Amino acid sequence: MKRSEAKSKFLAAAYELTGGSREITRPQVAAAAENAGLPIPAWFVNDRQYRIAWGKYRLPASGRVTSDPKPVTVRPAPVAVAAAPVAPPPMAESAPVTQSSFDLAVMSGEATVPTRDPNYVPWGNHDIIYNVVKSGRFFPVYVWGLSGNGKTFTTEQVCAMLEREYFRVNITPETSEDDLLGGFRLINGETKFVYGPVTLAMERGGVLMLDEVDLGSDKIMCLQPVLEGKPVYLKKISKWVRPAPGFTVVLTGNTKGLGDDTGKFAGTRVLNNAFLERVNIMLKQEYPKAAVEKKILTKVMESSGCVDDKFADALVRWAEAIRKSYDEGVSEEVITTRRLVQIVNGFCIFGDRLTAVRHGVGRFDDVTAEAFLSLYKKIDEEATPVDADAANAGAAPKQETVKTTTAPF
DSSP states (O other), X not given: OOHHHHHHHHHHHHHHHHTTOSEEEHHHHHHHHHHTTOOOOHHHHTOGGGEEETTEEEOOGGGOOOSOSGGGOOOOTTSOTTHHHHSXXXXXXXXXXXXXXXXXHTTTTOOOOOOOOTTOOOOTTHHHHHHHHHHTOOOOEEEEOSTXXXXXXXXXXXXXXXXXXXXEEEOOTTOOHHHHHEEEEEETTEEEEEEOHHHHHHHHTOEEEEETGXXXXXXXXXXXXXXXXXXXXXXXXXXXXXXXXXXXXXXXXXXXXXXXXXXXXXXXXXXXXXXXXXXXXXXXXXXXXXXXXXXXXXXXXXXXXXXXHHHHHHHHHHHHHHHHHHHTTSOSOOOOHHHHHHHHHHHHHHOOHHHHHHHHTTTSOHHHHHHHHHHHHHHOTTSOOOOHHHHTTTSOOOOOOOOOSSOOO
């Protein structure tokens, strides 16, 4: 279809929808385009000469097309003929974003239910989060605690168990309203409004995960109505988004939203008190008990075919001793559950306990790494010293040298 023909069809449908008025709202533009069997006209919505304000436009007078002269009778100038179209529609009857834009926003309709992890072991706040999500009620929960102890993973696996859609947003200092609620994007040469993860979760009745929320700036204050379970107004398209049944929010952070005085979590901030006040409950996530942590490590070993019960037991006792030192202020670092899983994965690759531990503590400074390795050797006396091959596991192979009778330099 030629541009002029499509333009005429859209204008005819638009004037029919507005009853002859030149003023038209964004939802009416979408409806007129749909009635004409056309996409939203980029030539119209993107041209500033047609825009009156956000979500309001003026149709070009010269392009008017109509077969019925009755709706276009001349009215006296003082009469505000555009009053009715400009009035915002009731929230329950608000026009949706075009289906093409919505499909794109949800990644072409792909399901967002997480995959169940066979190595997952329920512990900590699992039961509370499970009951909240299963209830289908809106009940914001904030889970906080040290890193690597399963805060995010627990909620993900709860959604997998209950087959609930899960929308994870990693908050950073740069996260904005546009990132969260949605904004205009250039798609195949057309400007379309694409939903953000927050509005998608609301419309689909999913579980919204705001991960590392204490890293966010004051820009996340746009989530105030979201944390109240109320509709959100998308001013860019003059549309209300209402939370569907089942929608709820889980927030995670390394701090309680009151700042970090340890210096371990760079970038975390003191969250606005009004923001925190909208959270229903706060749950502190501790590291798992020894029996639970050993079960986690054993399942990882079983899935990789490298079961070593004594190694799993030694790792748990080692981590427990370091965490106690951390709590008492003796150590500045801690071994997380995530770190133990990484060490087990290394063991399944290298086949050597000490090699796996040495590489696992490599992220710490040299003094701390050596201290942690030395402590492990005391706990696991059966572990043999690292041989040359194991110590260099993962390193580039060295070129073989040719033996000669000449004395070395």
